Amino acid sequence: MLSCLTKTSAMKLLCLLSLSFLLYLKPVSAGGIANRYYLEKQRFLLEILHHVHEPLLNDQWRSLGEHLVSDKSQYVVYNEQMTDFFETFAHGRLVPREVYYNPQYPEHYQQSLGLYYFFYHTRDWITLWQNICWARVHVNPGMFLQALSQVLLKREDYQALVMPKIYELWPEAFHNEVTVRSARNFNFANWIRQQDTFTSQPLEVQLILPQELQPIRLEGDLRSSPKWFEAMADVHILRLKEHQRGLHRLQHLIEDIGWQSYWYYINMGIAQTENSSQELQEWWYNQLGQLLARYKLERYGQQLSYKRLTLQALTPHLLTWLNQRFQLVTPSTTKKVTQALQNLETNVADAISTRRFMLSNGSNIDLAAADNWLLGLRELFPFDLTQLQLESANEPQLLLDLRTSLRSPEFYYYAERLLRSYRRYRQVLQPTPKTSFRPTELRIDSMDITPLITYDEPVDVDLSNLLHARHFHFDGHFMWPFTLQQRQFRLQHEPFSFSLQITSNKTQSIVLRSFLTTAESGSGAVNREPFYQLDSFLTVLYEGVNRITRDSRQISGLIGDHISLTELHQYVRLAEQEEFDFPLNISTPNCGFPRRLILPRGGQGQALRLRLLIVATVYDFKARQANELNCDFSKGVSRWDELPLGYPFERYLEAEDEALHLWGDHTFWQPVEINHVDRFRHE
Numbered sequence: 150m151l152s153c154l155t156k157t158s159a160m161k162l163l164c165l166l167s168l169s170f171l172l173y174l175k176p177v178s179a180g181g182i183a184n185r186y187y188l189e190k191q192r193f194l195l196e197i198l199h200h201v202h203e204p205l206l207n208d209q210w211r212s213l214g215e216h217l218v219s220d221k222s223q224y225v226v227y228n229e230q231m232t233d234f235f236e237t238f239a240h241g242r243l244v245p246r247e248v249y250y251n252p253q254y255p256e257h258y259q260q261s262l263g264l265y266y267f268f269y270h271t272r273d274w275i276t277l278w279q280n281i282c283w284a285r286v287h288v289n290p291g292m293f294l295q296a297l298s299q300v301l302l303k304r305e306d307y308q309a310l311v312m313p314k315i316y317e318l319w320p321e322a323f324h325n326e327v328t329v330r331s332a333r334n335f336n337f338a339n340w341i342r343q344q345d346t347f348t349s350q351p352l353e354v355q356l357i358l359p360q361e362l363q364p365i366r367l368e369g370d371l372r373s374s375p376k377w378f379e380a381m382a383d384v385h386i387l388r389l390k391e392h393q394r395g396l397h398r399l400q401h402l403i404e405d406i407g408w409q410s411y412w413y414y415i416n417m418g419i420a421q422t423e424n425s426s427q428e429l430q431e432w433w434y435n436q437l438g439q440l441l442a443r444y445k446l447e448r449y450g451q452q453l454s455y456k457r458l459t460l461q462a463l464t465p466h467l468l469t470w471l472n473q474r475f476q477l478v479t480p481s482t483t484k485k486v487t488q489a490l491q492n493l494e495t496n497v498a499d500a501i502s503t504r505r506f507m508l509s510n511g512s513n514i515d516l517a518a519a520d521n522w523l524l525g526l527r528e529l530f531p532f533d534l535t536q537l538q539l540e541s542a543n544e545p546q547l548l549l550d551l552r553t554s555l556r557s558p559e560f561y562y563y564a565e566r567l568l569r570s571y572r573r574y575r576q577v578l579q580p581t582p583k584t585s586f587r588p589t590e591l592r593i594d595s596m597d598i599t600p601l602i603t604y605d606e607p608v609d610v611d612l613s614n615l616l617h618a619r620h621f622h623f624d625g626h627f628m629w630p631f632t633l634q635q636r637q638f639r640l641q642h643e644p645f646s647f648s649l650q651i652t653s654n655k656t657q658s659i660v661l662r663s664f665l666t667t668a669e670s671g672s673g674a675v676n677r678e679p680f681y682q683l684d685s686f687l688t689v690l691y692e693g694v695n696r697i698t699r700d701s702r703q704i705s706g707l708i709g710d711h712i713s714l715t716e717l718h719q720y721v722r723l724a725e726q727e728e729f730d731f732p733l734n735i736s737t738p739n740c741g742f743p744r745r746l747i748l749p750r751g752g753q754g755q756a757l758r759l760r761l762l763i764v765a766t767v768y769d770f771k772a773r774q775a776n777e778l779n780c781d782f783s784k785g786v787s788r789w790d791e792l793p794l795g796y797p798f799e800r801y802l803e804a805e806d807e808a809l810h811l812w813g814d815h816t817f818w819q820p821v822e823i824n825h826v827d828r829f830r831h832e
C-alpha cells in the first residue's frame with residue numbers, strides 16, 4: 150500500500166513519482182495492478198459521494214465506517230482541532246445530519262476543520278478510507294463534503310483522483326427549484342410504463358437515441374471517442390426539458406453553473422492554505438475585480454445601469470438539499486456586512502489621511518516607510534472567507550453560501566464597495582511604479598480583430614444526483630442504469646483572434662495585456678468603467694515592423710467542459726472490466742474560469758459596442774509558473790512580472806496616472822462589436 154504523506158518534500162516527490170509511475174504503467178506490461186489500485190480509489194470516491202445527502206446504502210462502506218480511527222499513532226499530527234472534534238463527537242454534539250451546513254457559521258466551521266484534519270493528517274490510505282466511510286455515515290453531509298473536497302485539493306498524493314464537480318454533487322444549489330422538483334420526483338418505473346402506453350402527449354422526459362450528450366467536445370475528448378459508446382452501453386440517457394427561465398436579463402450569466410462554481414472553488418482553494426500570503430490576497434482581489442468587471446460588462450450589454458451598483462435583492466427560486474428554500478438575505482446579515490464594510494471604509498480613510506495604521510499586535514506603523522503599506526494592506530483587507538464568521542449564516546441565504554453567492558445581486562454591490570476601498574488604498578499608499586515599466590522605442594500602430602460572435606449553446610447537465618438513491622441499488626449491487634440530463638442553453642462564443650502591428654527600434658521582450666471595456670470614453674470616465682482583463686502574454690519584438698497574433702484559445706487560466714458524473718462512473722467501470730487505459734488528464738482544473746464566458750452576450754439586430762485596450766510593458770524576466778489553476782497555492786500564483794496583478798487597474802487612477810498608463814505609444818484602443826446570433830434556438 151502506498152502511503153505518501155511524508156513531511157519532507159524530497160520524500161513527497163519520490164512518493165509522487167512512484168505513484169505516477171505506477172499509475173501510468175500499461176496494464177499489459179505490469180499486470181495492471183497499479184491501475185486497479187487507482188481505479189479502486191476512484192470508484193470508492195464515486196460511490197461514497199453518490200447521493201451524498203442521503204443515507205449510505207452500501208453495506209461494505211457502512212461496516213468499514215463504524216468507527217473513527219482514534220489511535221493517535223495513525224496520524225502524522227494529532228492537533229487541537231482534532232481533539233476538540235473528537236470530544237464534540239463523543240458528547241454527541243456534532244452538527245446533526247439534517248441541518249443546513251455553512252462554513253461561515255462558527256460552530257460549523259470549527260467542526261469541519263476538525264474533520265478535515267482527521268482526513269488530512271492520516272498516515273495511510275487505510276486510515277483515511279475508514280475515516281471517510283465513518284464521516285459519510287455519521288457526519289452532516291455538507292460538512293463531510295467540505296472536509297473531503299479540501300483534502301483532495303490539498304493532499305498532493307490524492308490530487309490525481311477526479312472529484313466530481315460541485316454542481317453535480319449538489320445540483321440543488323445550481324438549478325431552479327422547478328428543475329430540482331421534477332428530477333426528484335422522477336420515477337423511472339412509471340416512466341417506462343408510460344413509454345409502453347403510446348401516450349400522444351410529449352413527455353417531459355425523453356429517452357435519447359442514438360445516445361448523445363452535448364457538447365461533444367470535452368477536455369480529454371472522451372465523448373467523441375468510440376469508447377464512449379462502450380462505456381455508456383448500459384445507461385439510458387434521459388433528457389429533461391428545460392424549464393422556462395425567468396425574464397431576468399442577467400440570468401444567462403449569474404445562474405450559469407460554471408460562473409457560480411468558479412467562486413466556490415477559488416474560495417475553497419484559498420481556505421486552509423498553509424501560510425496564505427500577501428500574494429494570495431492580491432490574487433483574490435484581482436479575481437474579485439475580474440468578476441465584478443465581467444458582471445458590469447454584461448449589465449452594460451443588457452442596457453442596465455452599471456456605473457454604480459445599488460443594493461438590490463432578487464427572489465431566489467432555489468432549494469437546499471433539505472428542501473428548505475433559500476431566502477433573501479436576513480436583516481441581521483445585511484446589518485453585519487454593512488457594519489463591517491463601514492468599519493473598513495473608515496479605517497482605510499484614516500490610514501490614507503494620517504498615513505498611519507495600528508496593527509493588531511499594537512504597533513503603530515508609518516505607512517509611508519519602507520514596505521509598511523503592505524502590512525496595512527494585509528491587515529485591512531480580508532479575503533479568506535472561512536475567517537468571515539456570521540451567526541446568521543446557519544440559514545440558507547444566497548449571499549452567504551459560496552455555491553450561490555454569485556447569483557445574488559447584493560454580492561456585486563458589496564464587491565464594488567470593497568474594491569473601491571482597496572483601489573483607493575493602493576492608489577495613495579502603493580509606491581509609484583518606476584517609469585521603466587513603459588517600453589521605449591516602440592509603437593503599437595494598428596490592430597485587426599476577427600468578428601466577435603456569441604450564441605446560445607445547447608448543453609446537457611447531469612442531474613443524476615437528484616434522483617432517488619433506490620434507482621441505483623439492486624440486490625445489494627451498485628448500478629447506474631440511467632442518467633437524467635437537463636437540456637439547457639448557455640452563453641458561448643466563437644473563437645476569435647487579433648493581430649497587432651508593432652514597430653520597434655530594437656529587439657525587446659514585452660508583456661501585452663488586453664482589456665475589454667465599454668464604449669464610453671471621455672475624461673474621468675476610466676474609474677467608472679469596468680475593465681475586464683481578457684489576456685496577458687509575453688512576446689519578443691525585433692527591430693522593425695512586427696506582427697503579433699493571438700488566438701482566444703491561447704488565453705491561459707480558462708477551462709472547457711468536464712466529463713459528467715455519469716460518464717466518469719461508466720468510464721471507471723469500463724476500465725475496471727477491460728483494463729481500458731483510464732486517462733488521468735481528463736479533469737478540468739477546478740480553479741479555471743469558464744472559457745465560454747469571457748465575452749458578454751452580444752447585441753441582436755444592433756451590435757454591442759465595446760472597446761479593447763492593449764497595454765504593453767517592459768518584461769523584467771520575473772515570470773513564474775504556479776499551480777493556482779488547480780486551486781493549489783503552495784507555490785504562490787503565476788505571473789508574468791512584478792507589476793501588481795490586474796495592472797494598471799489594481800488601483801484608482803488619477804488623471805496623471807491615466808496619462809502615464811493608458812495613453813501613449815505603448816497602448817492601443819480599438820473599438821469592437823459583439824453580435825449575438827441565433828444558432829440553435831429554433832424549436
Ligand SMILES: *[C@@H]1O[C@H](CO)[C@@H](O)[C@H](O)[C@H]1NC(C)=O
Nearest residue numbers: 367368369370732733734735
Ligand atoms: C491526455 O493524454 C493523452 C495521452 O498522453 C493525450 O493524447 C491527450 O491529448 C491528453 N489530453 C489532454 C486534454 O491533455
Ligand SMILES: *[C@@H]1O[C@H](CO)[C@@H](O)[C@H](O)[C@H]1NC(C)=O
Nearest residue numbers: 508509510511512513514524
Ligand atoms: C507587530 O508586527 C510587526 C509586523 O509583523 C512587527 O514588525 C512588530 O515588531 C510587531 N510589534 C510587536 C509589538 O510585536
Ligand SMILES: *[C@@H]1O[C@H](CO)[C@@H](O)[C@H](O)[C@H]1NC(C)=O
Nearest residue numbers: 589590591592652653654814
Ligand atoms: C525609431 O527611430 C527613428 C529614428 O530615430 C524615429 O524617427 C522613430 O520615431 C523611432 N520609432 C519608435 C517607434 O520609437
Ligand SMILES: *[C@@H]1O[C@H](CO)[C@@H](O)[C@H](O)[C@H]1NC(C)=O
Nearest residue numbers: 423424425426782783784785
Ligand atoms: C510556507 O512556509 C514554509 C515554512 O515556513 C516555507 O518553507 C515555504 O517556503 C512557504 N511557502 C510559501 C509559498 O511561502
